Amino acid sequence: MIRYLVRSTPAHVRRSRSLYVLTVLGVALGVGAVLSIQIINGSALAAFRGSMRAVSGEVDLVVLGRTPVFPESLYVAVTGTPGVERAWPMYRTDVAVRDVDGQFLEVYGIDLFQPVGLPIDSASGDVADVLAMPGWTAIMPELAEELSLGIGDTLVVSAGSNTAPLRIGGIVDFRRLAPLASTTIVVMDLAQAQHFFDASGLINQIDVRLEPDADAEDVRAVLRGRLGPAVDVLTPEQREQRAEGLLAAFRLNLTALSLISLFVGLFLVFASTQASLVRRRTEFGLLRAMGATRGQVLALMLAETVLLGTVGVGLGLALGYWVAATNIDVVSATLTNIYLLSEIERLALPPRMFALASAIGIGGALAGSLGPALDMARRDPKHLLSAFVLHERLHTASVPLALSGLAIVAGSGLWYVIAGRAWQPAGFVLAIALLAGFPLLTPLTIRLATTPIRVRDFGFTYSLRGLAVRLRATAIAVAALAVAVSMLTGITVMVSSFRQTLTVWVESTLLADVYVTTESWARSTGPAPLDTTFLPAVRAMPGIAGIDLVRTFTAILDDRRVGIGGVDFGAGLPETRYPFLETDGPDPIGRVHERGAVIISEPLARKENRWSGDSLTITGSRGPVTLPIAGVYYDYATEAGYVTMDLMTMDAVYGPGPLSNVAVYLTDGADAERTLDAVRALVAGQPIDVRSNRGLKREVYRIFEETFAITRILQAMGLLIAACGITLTLLVIARERVSELALYRALGALRGQIFTLFLGKGLSMAALALVLGTVAGSLLAVILIFVINRSYFGWTIQAHWRWGTLLWQDVAIVAAAAAASVYPALRAARAPASELSRADL
């Protein structure tokens, strides 16, 4: 049989090129979608891991602050702990490069004598000499090239309002230690970093190497007891898991979307295999008649699928890599803007990822072809050799199929209402049930939609009426397109709802006229202190209604990194800045200001399941403090969550600290532009950003659009696969129905009419898929908005159907279907009338 396979396959491929091309394409697009997302997801974590390993080397334990910094006195406690061989303190801060817009660096103040063996190429020849050189810094060779810097040059950076002239004293190639290390890593001496960035006596990490015979868990327990609750003692793996947790929802959603594309691709494989096998039924009949067993015939069919799947996987791997490579920037921007993680500079391409994608591709191709192959293998030779009609079985099965589909959708909905709500992945179960159940409605929908149609012309109505003739082929194509449409509709509605909700939120919360912060603040997990010496001059300006003073940083709450904000609630500014989802009574802001309560963002409330009336235990600089929650407010700035308190409370919990943001409110009629210019003049030359209300909003919306850019790529891939499904179906119809086409030609139909007829078939399928897909997509949108988003991101999104966008999207789908129909229509139009004589209709 292997010899038969080797000899027959090339001939079949030559005869049915389009069919095989579409099978390969289905696998390739599905694998491409999955692989690209896996590469992007993997690279996001690898970038974090790479930077961590580059600087810390192979350590056994890491001591991290639950607040941005902790006193370096803890270092002594670490080194004195039994089992600790060595330890190195570290101070890390994010800085902005002056005069290079949008360039941020990660400065690590480290012990340059640590035995990690930093690959530094120092001009001074001896690392010890650098201690005597103020601002000595080593940068990565890639950064040196990008910024045209050489040994001896000076690089001015800012952390908050502090600026530091860094002198390039060496080139450090961390990529020799960790190939995925970020090129934005900058190292300098710890003491110098503390000095430059106003952090004397403070560090935020201690790397620990244990004695060879020490038990890591034992030492960890001892260290936790010694160091107290202000810090966490983690293994490197636990630290990576924390980063993974931060990105979990983001990664899961992208993976789910890519799997939908794969699912649509499987429809294509199913349809093309089905068509190919039906065409070759006589061949299989002959093989069976000549003594081939069912198993041999089945193996022949599946082996051919594996061959095609392998080609598809090969293309899919290339496609996946290309999609990942071309979209890495937008995903990287999301990581840095939203999650404050390292940007992705290089793709992580572990072989196991390609192995997994290959397995998914081959497995998917087999899954897609198994049904048709089994169906063909179980038939007896007599049946295979006769002109049987395979498709008609679907007519009788259409009602049970539809009932099954409804049962799946309704059953999953019922399960969710009764038992599934509390389970986080329940939303995905609902979405899968929807996407699996809805396609089963397709055969009946086609029948119901086409049977009552009165044929009025040899055009659209005639095409529509003819859809039920090859119900199996058309149902699969319509179902595939419907799944793609539902994905498009669901995500479009979700994104537009999110956009609308964000707009309402932004308009109600961003009420100030001028926003002032430091250049490094947007990327900083630390305090990013803002020099507020300009404030008295601002207060003296005409038309100032009030000034919001804000201090922010990130901290660890339980095992979650959250934003902490201190606000001067006594300034009498609009309380609508915090639109409340719920409160424990009237005047929550009053309780925050006067009684030391906190308000928390909705994502944090949902993830921690804490609501107003509950309390929150925060680890401050003086230990744990329990604060009452006065309210939960809507917040879409970060999914990690946010705790907001009064500045006085913050000072008490974390100790006094610098402000990081200032917002200026003007009286009605005051000239915002003039104030903006005046504030900019006050801080001229300092690393401070001054933005108008409009400018800040524009930035918010830009980041929003960037975040969903990769989603749109996946949507496009899903649509492309579905369009291929239409091409495939019409090609199959053109081939199988050559006799019918010949009849039309014999009866006087022009080639143009046949072309139009096929175009009409494509558009009819698109129309039906649009109806089904829009219904399923609307339900999917409801699941995405009200179930998945809430459970994974914690956001309340107001559903908003943007009809204009949906209409344009539908136009694009119809256009794609029309484009997909052109080639088969041309093929059909060329069908000669003389083909009529023998074939049946």
Added chain:
Amino acid sequence: MATIPDQAFAFRTVSKTYDSFATGTRFALREVSFEVASGAIIAVVGRSGSGKSTLLNLAAGIDSPSSGSVLWEGRDIGTLPDRERTLRRRDYVGFVFQFFHLLSHLTVRENVAVPDLIAGGAGAGYAARIPELLGRVGLADRADDAVDRLSGGEMQRVAICRALLRRPRLVLADEPTGNLDDETGRAVMDLMLELVRAEGSTLIYVTHSRELAALADQVWEIHSGQLDIG
């Protein structure tokens, strides 16, 4: 080419050849010439592979001769571009096939209306003719039935109605009873001849049955691509 208005249909030394590497040039039809007056009924008999279907395809203008001319009312259709030939075929030719070739997704009435739909009509122009034709073949009460509910004989009667709908000058029937039992075949043939005569159309039908051939005005025999008009 001179026109011959008194003749409905003519072949002038028509040959149809097929070339292949294996067998060289093979004649499916060899220098066939005939003229058929309007309203004539011709039966063509011959063995399988003798060239009967080729003759019908060339007569219908759905295939082109390798040499010679096929004339419809004096016009050589071989010289017409495909579009023009197709448009003329709509008006000039009606078909009846051995396997009926009805469209299973359409009702009886809709199947009969297909030639009109193709010609750009919406059935309105033939609103009265369709039930009339169906009535004449005894299927008036089956107009809205699905065609797959009909018997073979009924299907062929629907096909005859479809062929005659637009009052074609020439009706071509390729073994119209070949898929029916003898009794039904005879009944269908009688009905077809009756209708064609009533419509005044020219009919050329291919059959294996000498008995059914005898019902025609003339019987032509075809052997290895050569026509014996007898």
